Amino acid sequence: MASQLTIDAHEVAADPVNWEAVHDAVVRYLRHRTSDREAAGDVAQDVVLRLIDVRRRQQIGSIYALAFRIADNLLVDGARRRSRTTAMPEDDDIVCTMPSAERMVASRQIMDILSRALRRMPPLRREVIVRRRLNGESCATIAAELSLSPAAVEKHIARALVDLRAALDRNGLSLEDLSA
Secondary structure (H helix, E strand, O other): OOOOOOOOHHHHHHOOOOHHHHHHHHHHHHHHHOOOHHHHHHHHHHHHHHHHHHHHHOOOOOHHHHHHHHHHHHHHHHHHHHHHHHHOOOHHHOOOOOOOHHHHHHHHHHHHHHHHHHHHOOHHHHHHHHHHHHOOOOHHHHHHHHOOOHHHHHHHHHHHHHHHHHHHHHOOOOHHHHOO
8 A cells, every 4th residue: 555645754854743653553543443464554654654745735633533534544445445356356257157168069969979879779778768867767667667577677778878888989979078
């Protein structure tokens, strides 16, 4: 919080006000108002510079009262400045929840490959895998409704998964491409 004021050292030395005592009082005051010790010192320095500038131009009734008022105003201004800068995210901080274009293309490719592989499967194998993996039906339910043994249902599922993975492998893709 460095001030743009220019203060003549000779003028300050000739001034009867003990500026060091004012500075120390403002630092103590600010330490009770903020937890940032460094900011208290910086603000106190800025307060003293502003007081010296005001004193050049006009008579001050109570230096300490004005010093504390200036300190409060600088704290409020600093808080406003920080809230404005933290409220507006930087471009790098904005997170998009949409999948990337590459991931969307890979997903579509994988879906096309899996759809073609499902269409090429024997009808019973396709029905078993769709009912189990897409509809979430239990193996026992599928077995009972299709008049198959649970072991036969599990074999159809295993073969279907082998067919689907082979179709992806032939095209140089895998299900892990979806998580990238």
